[in-house]
Amino acid sequence: MSPTPQERRAARHQLGGASTGAPAARRGPSGGNKKPITVDAIIGTAFGIVENEGYEALTMRRVAAALDTGPSSLYAHVVNKEDLDELLIGRLCAGIELPEPDPTSWRQQIAGVCAQLRDQYLRYPGISQAAIAAAPSNLDTLRVSEGMLALLLAGGVDPQAAAWATDALTLYVNAYSLEVSLVNRRLDRTDGGWVVSRDELMRRFAALPDTYPHTKRYAAELTAGTVHDRFDFTIGLMVDGLPGAR
Structure with a gap:
């Protein structure tokens, strides 16, 4: 069984860095043509949103839309918005x-x-x-x-x-x-x-x-x-x- 987002978050705290874990599978007719959802993809997309639109524009729903997926795909890797914030600051640090x-x-x-x-x-x-x-x-x-x-x-x-x-x-x-x-x-x-x-x-x-x-x-x-x-x-x-x- 794949680790839960909470387990991945705990592992990051113990081992350092952002473990990407198993990519989340895309669904739908075009799912196979899209890049898989990973923690790194979520982080990179979030940074792009903040850089272009400001931090206030950053929401889980906004990140999901930019990745052409639904929020549930993000929650397979990131616990919540606070967890995403922690990942972003960690990446900068x-x-x-x-x-x-x-x-x-x-x-x-x-x-x-x-x-x-x-x-x-x-x-x-x-x-x-x-x-x-x-x-x-x-x-x-x-x-x-x-x-x-x-x-x-x-x-x-x-x-x-x-x-x-x-x-x-x-x-x-x-x-x-x-x-x-x-x-x-x-x-x-x-x-x-x-x-x-x-x-x-x-x-x-x-x-x-x-x-x-x-x-x-x-x-x-x-x-x-x-x-x-x-x-x-x-x-x-x-x-x-x-x-x-x-």
């Missing part, structure tokens, strides 16, 4: 390169890992939502948190602080990536009226009443830098404040 921890450059190393994760998420608009509030159980996802923890510990960070910092850094990367995706989506809208340029923001700050003296005086500082400049600043701020850090 599998592409993260983790350096050998170096006590002399651990700050740059942890910042580099965070930047890699950010860039992976930004390839697929809004996909970091799939990682928010999800317990890391996929082994590819756990590999990244394990690597981040190792880097922080190599820097002399107290173990409890290192553990919480791993969670905080990951949460910030997720939230940052989501915000950038939302802004980019607004920029792509035809009306173009929902994203305010820096010049317009400066003009609005300058027009504020005198009850906002600091905002008016430091408008240039408040609006300075690229989004990635702010990302680098925040990661550095979080890391430099950790107890015990060398």
